[in-house]
Amino acid sequence: MSLGEILRAKREEAGLTLDEVSAKVGFSKPYLSTIETGKVNNPPSDELLKKLERVLKFEPGLLLFIAHTERMSPDIREKFETTISENERLRNALKDLLPLVSDADRKRLAKLVGEEPAKSGVGEKLTPGRLVPIINKVQAGYPAEFDDLDYPVGIADDYVRCPDLHDPNAFAVCVVGDSMEPDFKEGDIVVFSPQAEVNSGDDCFVRFASPHETTFKRVFFEPDEMIRLQPRNDKYAPTMVEGKRINGLYRAIAKYERL
Numbered sequence: 001m002s003l004g005e006i007l008r009a010k011r012e013e014a015g016l017t018l019d020e021v022s023a024k025v026g027f028s029k030p031y032l033s034t035i036e037t038g039k040v041n042n043p044p045s046d047e048l049l050k051k052l053e054r055v056l057k058f059e060p061g062l063l064l065f066i067a068h069t070e071r072m073s074p075d076i077r078e079k080f081e082t083t084i085s086e087n088e089r090l091r092n093a094l095k096d097l098l099p100l101v102s103d104a105d106r107k108r109l110a111k112l113v114g115e116e117p118a119k120s121g122v123g124e125k126l127t128p129g130r131l132v133p134i135i136n137k138v139q140a141g142y143p144a145e146f147d148d149l150d151y152p153v154g155i156a157d158d159y160v161r162c163p164d165l166h167d168p169n170a171f172a173v174c175v176v177g178d179s180m181e182p183d184f185k186e187g188d189i190v191v192f193s194p195q196a197e198v199n200s201g202d203d204c205f206v207r208f209a210s211p212h213e214t215t216f217k218r219v220f221f222e223p224d225e226m227i228r229l230q231p232r233n234d235k236y237a238p239t240m241v242e243g244k245r246i247n248g249l250y251r252a253i254a255k256y257e258r259l
Contacts, residue, residue: 002038002070003035003044003063003066003067003070004035004036004037004038004040005036005038006063006066007035007036007052007056007063008036010056010057010058011036011056014056014057016055016056018032018033018036021052021055021056024051024055025048025051025052025055026051027048027051043067043070043071044067046064046067049063049064049067050063050064092168094109095109097109098110131159131160131161131162132159132160132161132162132165132170132171132172132191133159133171134158134159134160134171134172134173134174134189135171135172135173136173136174159172160172160189160191160256162191162253162254165191165193165253165254167193167194167195167196169193169194169195170191170192170193170194170195170253171191171192171250172189172190172191172192173189173190173192173205173216174187174188174189175187175188175189175190175216178233179217179231179232179233179236180203180216180218180231180232180233181232181233182232182233183203183232184203184216184232184255185257185258187257187258188255188256188257188258189255189256189257190203190205190216190254190255190256191252191253191254191255191256192204192205192250192251192252192253193250193251193253194250196250196251196253197251198219198249198250198251200219200220200221201218201219201220202218202219202251202252203216203217203218203232203251203252204216204217204218204249204250204251204252205248205249205250205252206219206229206246206248206249207246207247207248207249207250208241208245208246208247209244209245209246209247210245215229216252217229217230217231217239218230218231218232219249222240225242225243225244226240226241226242226243227240227241227242227243227246228240229241
């Protein structure tokens with residue numbers, strides 16, 4: 001989410017009109033409107049951002065951080081946010097080790113990563129957008145050989161920004177083939193979340209246990225622990241596979257298409 005989108009969402013959640021916010025912060029309604037719509041020529045000052053934080057009950061410093069980040073040049077911002085994203089994933093990995101180490105080591109680790117595990121899902125602090133690693137390509141056709149390029153979780157050569165996503169294990173792939181057309185075309189980037197619940201009829205990244213292959217299909221849970229992998233393109237036939245052949249189903253939650 002952009003700064004303006006975050007402000008509008010928070011204002012509407014608080015049940016306030018632009019007129020009411022304008023009166024509280026001492027800035028005109030038209031100017032606040034241009035900020036919310038992203039059409040502002042002059043970025044909001046730190047003074048205004050601090051007032052908006054108080055009026056809309058943001059965590060102190062949050063709007064300043066988002067605004068200052070948005071003002072960075074694209075190349076510097078990408079490096080900065082990539083570093084933040086990778087550090088967050090490393091901290092989460094260290095937190096998973098806390099129950100497994102001695103009391104003395106646990107205290108030392110806790111100082112590095114914080115005492116409380118990172119929260120996921122609803123209620124997590126707003127951010128301008130999480131960087132999700134693009135780990136490889138997935139066939140929107142028949143299952144194809146696939147690997148994750150030996151990257152640690154959350155790390156890759158390229159990333160895509162995905163607003164309102166808090167799954168630290170989310171990943172993205174580039175679609176190859178036409179079996180998921182017209183909804184997903186070759187070259188589209190699709191984001192998948194291991195935390196997202198998978199229901200019959202969902203579009204999913206499918207990982208096979210043996211052989212080591214993956215595909216991108218709509219999945220349907222059939223009787224006798226069978227799974228139907230259904231292309232969206234009518235010219236392709238569905239495939240029935242035994243559930244035990246699959247060791248991963250990850251639901252698609254976002255798509256970036258080539259224009």
